[in-house]
Amino acid sequence: SLFTGCCVELLLMLVGLELHFSASCPKNCVCYPSPMTVSCQAHNFTSIPEGIPTNSERVFLQNNKISMLLRGHFSPSMVTLWIYSNNITFIDPETFDGFVQLEELDLGDNRYLSSLGSETFHGLVKLHALHLYRCGLSSLPRRIFSGLFNLQYLYLQENQVEFLPDDLFIDMVNLSHLFLHGNKLRTLHENTFRGLVNLDRLLLHQNQLQMVHKWAFHDLKRLTTLFLFNNSLSELPGECLAQLGSLEFLRLNGNPWGCDCRARSLWDWLRRFRGSSSSVICETPKEMRGRDLKVISKEHFHNCSGSESLHQTKTNTHATLDKTNQKDHHIHPSAKEKGKEQDHQLHSSEPALPTRPRPGHKQHGRNCTRHKHRSSKTAAPGSKKSSNSVHTLDGMLDKDYMTDFGHKFSRDMVPTGSPRRKGKCTKKTPIRTPSGVQASNRGSLSIRASLVTFIVALFTIIR
Numbered sequence: 001s002l003f004t005g006c007c008v009e010l011l012l013m014l015v016g017l018e019l020h021f022s023a024s025c026p027k028n029c030v031c032y033p034s035p036m037t038v039s040c041q042a043h044n045f046t047s048i049p050e051g052i053p054t055n056s057e058r059v060f061l062q063n064n065k066i067s068m069l070l071r072g073h074f075s076p077s078m079v080t081l082w083i084y085s086n087n088i089t090f091i092d093p094e095t096f097d098g099f100v101q102l103e104e105l106d107l108g109d110n111r112y113l114s115s116l117g118s119e120t121f122h123g124l125v126k127l128h129a130l131h132l133y134r135c136g137l138s139s140l141p142r143r144i145f146s147g148l149f150n151l152q153y154l155y156l157q158e159n160q161v162e163f164l165p166d167d168l169f170i171d172m173v174n175l176s177h178l179f180l181h182g183n184k185l186r187t188l189h190e191n192t193f194r195g196l197v198n199l200d201r202l203l204l205h206q207n208q209l210q211m212v213h214k215w216a217f218h219d220l221k222r223l224t225t226l227f228l229f230n231n232s233l234s235e236l237p238g239e240c241l242a243q244l245g246s247l248e249f250l251r252l253n254g255n256p257w258g259c260d261c262r263a264r265s266l267w268d269w270l271r272r273f274r275g276s277s278s279s280v281i282c283e284t285p286k287e288m289r290g291r292d293l294k295v296i297s298k299e300h301f302h303n304c305s306g307s308e309s310l311h312q313t314k315t316n317t318h319a320t321l322d323k324t325n326q327k328d329h330h331i332h333p334s335a336k337e338k339g340k341e342q343d344h345q346l347h348s349s350e351p352a353l354p355t356r357p358r359p360g361h362k363q364h365g366r367n368c369t370r371h372k373h374r375s376s377k378t379a380a381p382g383s384k385k386s387s388n389s390v391h392t393l394d395g396m397l398d399k400d401y402m403t404d405f406g407h408k409f410s411r412d413m414v415p416t417g418s419p420r421r422k423g424k425c426t427k428k429t430p431i432r433t434p435s436g437v438q439a440s441n442r443g444s445l446s447i448r449a450s451l452v453t454f455i456v457a458l459f460t461i462i463r
């Protein structure tokens, strides 16, 4: 009877464990361990559900109607939080206080958020992806991104930002992608982008840019892709492009270019540029209207004074934080190789994006991003776009960046695991999709169920 008593205890303990396990998962959510994951997406939650386990590492709350984030809603063990496509209007600046494990934070598509406290992201030392697209933001506090030394992906597109304070990105030495398209920016100042020594992609299209400072891109020695199309630029100093020693893909179309003497430095730079660039169609003066600055002859500028010529060179006078990139300059493709590439793109006004990985450069391999039917998390039931259309980096059109595809693209470019996986071909974990979540949960439930059955059977036999 001592023996049976022990088994009863064991049984009760197991049942208790089972109860405890299900009790610690919020109602209408699915939870599973290793790493502890709570999946509560698309359930019309209006607030953070009660009972999120304190050891949760991944929390999925996207596609609900949550309106506020407060201190205590989450715990500092959190590594990933997806809470995009809700109705968040307020984030307590202390919500993520002490979240030193947090790597990915997706707050995108919360259209009424409109402002953020300057402390909101302070101390997030491991953060590598921050999504703030389509959040109705009209301004960004000067110190909002302070201390985000590990950030690699920053998505700020489709907001209403009119102005970027100087040195806003100064700490982001690891930033690779900065998306700012679809805002209301008018001016880029000398120190708007200071400190971004590892930036690879800068998207500024669909803004209202009229003025770009001569040295606005002075730290961007590793930038390969710059989009400035669909702005209000009538001039762009060739000097600012001459800072971009790694540039390969440039789009300037959709601007009212003035092709008088002001255009000379840009014309001169374009003439020497070995990468791929869009057309640069003149709007003024009247007699030049419709012509492409790139193919205007030298004689057009004969009557302009001054004869400084620009090269696509690295000018070190204005580099402030760039200590590492000098040694990397030799890794760029040879002029010959680049010439070949330019050949087949020369007459296209819609240049392609990178088609091949370059040695020594952060680049997602072909097999990671191409030919892949990836189910996008935005393609929830009711989403208007089909998720399985294949978008490749080469052949991407302007419009692809303008609407919700901008988000899909960004999603594809974001590694979801540890930063170590960056640039490697790694399989996505199946937990991204609701069906995977349920399957995995059912699996562990049935294992536990059969264990309980076994104990009950044993108990019966012993009696």
Ligand SMILES: *[C@@H]1O[C@H](CO)[C@@H](O)[C@H](O)[C@H]1NC(C)=O
Binding pocket: 042, 043, 044
């Ligand atoms: C959420 O609300 C919408 C609209 O009221 C409804 O159609 C949908 O079924 C709800 N979803 C759930 C999971 O309750």
Ligand SMILES: *[C@@H]1O[C@H](CO)[C@@H](O)[C@H](O)[C@H]1NC(C)=O
Binding pocket: 065, 087, 089, 112
């Ligand atoms: C979202 O929040 C706004 C502003 O508080 C409110 O007007 C709107 O009704 C909310 N929408 C939903 C679907 O809850």
Ligand SMILES: *[C@@H]1O[C@H](CO)[C@@H](O)[C@H](O)[C@H]1NC(C)=O
Binding pocket: 149, 150, 173, 174, 419
């Ligand atoms: C970020 O930059 C720092 C300093 O340059 C470097 O030590 C660190 O390894 C980088 N982190 C990542 C994830 O690249």
Ligand SMILES: *[C@@H]1O[C@H](CO)[C@@H](O)[C@H](O)[C@H]1NC(C)=O
Binding pocket: 229, 230, 253, 254, 398, 399
């Ligand atoms: C520029 O913007 C206009 C209106 O917003 C849009 O119709 C057009 O397609 C855009 N052009 C390019 C090249 O993206």
Ligand SMILES: *[C@@H]1O[C@H](CO)[C@@H](O)[C@H](O)[C@H]1NC(C)=O
Binding pocket: 259, 260, 261, 300, 301, 302, 303, 304
């Ligand atoms: C230079 O002068 C010629 C002849 O007057 C004129 O057609 C041309 O537009 C001028 N070029 C510029 C860049 O103003």
Ligand SMILES: *[C@@H]1O[C@H](CO)[C@@H](O)[C@H](O)[C@H]1NC(C)=O
Binding pocket: 366, 367
């Ligand atoms: C990667 O893709 C190329 C074609 O783009 C293919 O030839 C190659 O076998 C693929 N490699 C792997 C490991 O799948």
